Amino acid sequence: MNLQSNWIAYALASAFFAALTAIFGKLGVTGLNSDLATFIRTIVILGVCCLIISLRGEWQYPDTISTRSWLFLILSGIATGLSWLCYYRALQLGPVSKVAPIDKLSVALAILLAVIFLGEKLTWATALGAGLIVAGSVVLVLF
Template sequence: MDKWVTYAVISMIFAGFTSVIAKMGLAGISGELGLAVRTMFVAVFVIGFAALFVAPAELKSLAPHNLFWLGVSGVTTSLSWIFYYKALKQGEVSTIALIDKASFIVAVLLAWLILKEQITPRVILGCVLVGSGLLVVAYRPAT
C-alpha cells in the first residue's frame, strides 16, 4: 500500500474522533469559543510538529505563490471550521459530519475545473454514493 493511503486512513480515523470529541467539548460553551480553544491547541501542536520535522533549509523554498495559496487555504479552512462548529453546537454529529464529508464532491469538481484532474466513472460513482448517503442520513420524515 502506498504511504499516502496509509496517511489518508489515519487522517480519516482521527477525523472521526474529532467531531465526537468536539461535540463533547462544546457542552456549556458557544461553538465560537470552542473553535477558538481548539484552534489554539492545533496551532501549538502543528508548530511543534513542524519544528521537529521541517528542515530549516526547506524554509528557503517558500515562494510568494506558496504563501498566497496556503493563506487562501487557511482562510477557507477557517470559514469551514467556523460554520462546522456552529452546526456541531446545534445538530447531530452523524448528519453534520456527513454533510461536511460531502466536500469530497466539491473538491472533485474544483480539482477538475482548476487542476484539470480527470473525473473517471469510478469517481462519478463515488460522488453519487456520497451524495446518496448524505440524502439517506439527512432525510427526516415528517412526524
Template sequence: MTSWVQYAVISMVFAGFTSVIAKQGLSGISGELGLTVRTVFVFIFVLAFALLFVSRREFAGLQARNYLWLGASGLTTALSWIFYYKALKAGDVATVALIDKGSVVVAMILAALVLREQITPRMILGAALIVGGLLVIARR
C-alpha cells in the same frame, strides 16, 4: 497499500474522533469559543510538529506563491471550521460530519476545473453514492 492511502485512512480515523470529542468539548460553551480554543491547540501542535520535522532549508524555500495559495487555503479552512462548529453545536455529530464529507464532491469538481484532474466513471459513481448517502442520512 501506498503510504498516501495509509495517511488518508489515519486522517479519516482521527477526523471521526475529532467530531465526537469536539461535541463533548462544546458542552456549556458556544461553538465560536469551542472553535477558538481548539484552534489554539491545533496551532501549538502543528507548530511543534514543524519545528521537529521540517528542515530550516525548507522554510527558506517558501515563495510568495506558497504564501498566497496556503493563505487562501487557511481562509477557507477557517470558514469551514466556523460553520462546522456552528452546525456541530446544534446538530447530531453523524449528520453534521456526513454533510461535511460532502466536501469530497466539491473537491472533486474543483480539482477537475482548476487542476485539470480527470474525473473517471468510478469517481462519478462514488460521488453519486456520497450524495445519496448524504441525502438518506440528513433527511429527517
C-alpha cells in the same frame, strides 16, 4: 508498507482523526460559544504543528517560500477557518450523525472543483464514488 510514502495510510489516519474531531468537538462545544471553541482548537493545532515541525527539524525561512505558495496557503487557511467555524456551529446546533455526513459532502465538492480548476480527469469510478457519497449523505440526513 512505507508509511512515509503511502498516501492511503495518511488518508485513513485523517479519516479516523476527523471522526474523533466530530465526537470530541460535539462534547467540547457543549455550553460554550462555538467560535471560542474553534479558537481554542486552533491554538491546540498550532501548538501540535509547531512541536512536530520542531521535532523533525523542518522549519524553513519564510523568504524561501514562493509568493504563490504563500497566497494559496493563506487562502486555504481562510477556507479552513471558515469551515471550522461553520462546523462547530453546526455541531453545537445539530446531532453528529447529521452534521458529519453533510460535512463529508466536501469530498464530492473537492472532486468537482479539482476537475474544474485543476484539470483533474473525472473517471466513471470517481463520478460514481462522488455520487454515492452525495446519495449516502442525503440518506443519512433525511431518513
